[in-house]
Amino acid sequence: MVVNGKKLIEILDRIADVIEENKLMLTELDAAIGDGDHGINMSRGFHAVREKLKDDDGSDIGIILKKAGMALVSNVGGAAGPLYGTAFLKAGAVVEGKQTVDVADLENMLKSALEGIKMRGHAEPKDKTMVDAAEEALNALNSSNAAGESPQQAIKAAVDAAYLGLENTKDMIARKGRASYLAERSIGHKDAGAASFALILKTIFDELYG
Ligand code: ADP
Numbered sequence: 426m427v428v429n430g431k432k433l434i435e436i437l438d439r440i441a442d443v444i445e446e447n448k449l450m451l452t453e454l455d456a457a458i459g460d461g462d463h464g465i466n467m468s469r470g471f472h473a474v475r476e477k478l479k480d481d482d483g484s485d486i487g488i489i490l491k492k493a494g495m496a497l498v499s500n501v502g503g504a505a506g507p508l509y510g511t512a513f514l515k516a517g518a519v520v521e522g523k524q525t526v527d528v529a530d531l532e533n534m535l536k537s538a539l540e541g542i543k544m545r546g547h548a549e550p551k552d553k554t555m556v557d558a559a560e561e562a563l564n565a566l567n568s569s570n571a572a573g574e575s576p577q578q579a580i581k582a583a584v585d586a587a588y589l590g591l592e593n594t595k596d597m598i599a600r601k602g603r604a605s606y607l608a609e610r611s612i613g614h615k616d617a618g619a620a621s622f623a624l625i626l627k628t629i630f631d632e633l634y635g
């Protein structure tokens with residue numbers, strides 16, 4: 426797996442389309458225990474990313490991710506914009522100046538992105554947020570890479586783990602974000618941000634190997 430800047434921009438473009446296709450699903454998850462705008466927020470954010478990158482020459486992966494992060498931070502009003510924005514900014518910071526990234530870089534990027542989300546949102550695993558999908562994904566990617574599995578296997582393992590993390594949010598009590606206002610009543614519903622996270626990771630896999 427080697428991704429250059431041009432391919433990364435294509436992947437981000439595809440994420441905007443996939444978010445659009447899943448806007449209703451994301452919004453319905455958020456409507457059950459939040460305010461029902463997660464699909465709209467994510468769609469607005471990734472269309473801003475697309476707009477911001479349309480003239481980028483693809484020469485620096487770090488700059489592409491930084492631009493994406495800035496677009497998300499400044500165009501999304503909801504909690505998820507600054508959180509995903511920080512994730513992309515942090516991911517970009519560990520690949521500054523690189524023309525291509527491989528699966529080891531991806532692991533570093535995901536690690537840094539997750540740290541950024543946790544720092545910005547003060548969330549920990551089991552708080553019923555996107556962190557629950559991201560943490561599982563990172564652990565799976567790390568184990569698979571450490572075991573010497575192929576990049577395809579490693580990224581697939583990360584996607585499956587993210588979806589497992591999403592499923593696990595169903596039984597959790599929300600401790601961060603709007604869903605935390607419902608406390609115990611948030612049990613029985615999956616977290617919208619964990620769903621968008623899993624979807625984004627799946628889109629990356631599909632674009633690379635689908
Ligand atoms: P808002 O809640 O402002 O309407 P969104 O609906 O776009 O924003 O995003 C909600 C998602 O953001 C939640 O489902 C959760 O995954 C994530 N989230 C909210 N607050 C936090 C936080 N403090 N830390 C991590 N993730 C959070």
Ligand code: MG
Nearest residue numbers: 459460462463
């Ligand atoms: Mg919302």
Ligand code: MG
Nearest residue numbers: 460462503504
């Ligand atoms: Mg909102």
